[in-house]
Amino acid sequence: MHEGINPVAHRLAINNGTQCGYCTVGFVMNMSAFLAENPSPTKKEIESIFDGNICRCTGYRSILTGMKTFASDWSAEDExxxxxxxxxxKCHQVLVHESINIPFPRAARMALPPISILNSTQKWLSPETLDELKDILRKNPPDTTRIVFGNTSFGVYAEEFPKFKLFVDIKLIPELYGISKSEKGIEVGASTTYSELLTYLDLLIKKEKLVPTSRIGAIQYMVHRTAGMIVRNAASIAGNTMLELKHIQSGPPFPSDLFTALFGTDSDIRILKVKSGKESLIKISALIQQVLKAPEMVHDLIILGYFIPFGNANEVTLSQKVALREVNSHSIVNNCTRIELDQNLKVKEVSIVYAGIAPVAWKASSSEQWLKGKTLDLDLLPKLTVILRREVQKELNQWENHGRYESIPSEGFTDEYKTNLAISFLYKAVIRTLLEKSTQGVPTDLSSAGKINWGNWGLSNGIQSYQIQDFKKPISQPYIKLMAFHQAMGQVHYTHEISLPPVGKNAAFIQSKNPLATIIL
Known part of the structure; x- marks a missing residue:
């Protein structure tokens, strides 16, 4: 029995939120899942969930308008x-389901069962305990065995997957889950998804009134800037860490945003050595040094969790990144800078960490050493930026001379550009620290450099105005196309999805030299 069209699909269609329709189902699925969990969202919350959805036709206004009609703060003025x-x-005559109905079979709502897929080429196992996981990893060669959780890395390193003969799914291991708060920080399980961590951090920041430049604020920024909501729902934080560690020596490097922030906030990582069975809690910085000295160590690692410290009120921690796109695009360069001051603005501790300079998160140690112990003021910046420039260029040259990037296609970013990004990040961090901690403040013409703009923008809005040309009717008229409902319900097939019949022909549009001409036969 047909119970009616999904209300999200209906709203999208009647607001002309479809054009070619290819992306439409993704928007409907994302919004439906969101409303099922959050029945009364705000317009701001609705805008934020589409950071991973891309439309190349509509310009988004009509899509967001249709979606925002579900908002709890949708006003008469909005309408x-x-x-x-x-x-x-007339379109209201369409039968619309009274609620967001996601037909999910009851039998499929049970806890995930362990799955074993064994065939001649590739195998899939689902251990339920850490002991089972260790046993599997000890019995199989590490270079053809891959641990997976959300398996989102397939979209980044698809060419690597054919070589793996065994995939080990760790979703069913309870010891790898959970987030807990202590007096000094938070413990986060390795299999925590980005979305779970982001939700927890958002609530913690609100409850504890933490500022964006706290260590937790710096972590939250990088979690939010990673991928889009759809990927964040599936990806685990430990999987992200392992992508960076496993691509230090070969393949395109993976400049993880979160790993840089974990390093910059002096976080700990809890690891288990497969062969020895030994657990340890070590600094991110120490783990990087161990992997650089013994690259094969990554095959002997199981990440169990992380400890993220709260830090103290005398420090400013700022995470930053630049990428080709706002979301779903890896960083060109990212950074996490932490500066702790005493009452006289003397630098007690400083941490300056980058990704995108080396194939793994890297500390600007010379710049840190020069800055530590000095009284922070603007006069330090000229000398500090000279030291940082020299240090960054040296690191870039070192990996280039080692031939690390020889087989990797250039992305078109010069070393000079990356160096300037690194300098601008540190410049902003110093300005921000002075804005927060110095009683004398910062000159007005420089203070804008320390502003945190990301995420602090207002709601997007748009009004379309046009002149109707009746002679083109129904073209140029604001009619709802009937195809919109089929597109929103996922009932449209596109030519590249359909097999070409034996007598079929391929065609392409061409530009006419005589538009609107009359053909005389």
């Missing part, structure tokens, strides 16, 4: 500016 279509009243 007045919604730009209704001419045929909307």
């Amino acid at each position: 007045a500016q919604r730009m209704k279509c001419l045929t909307e009243e």
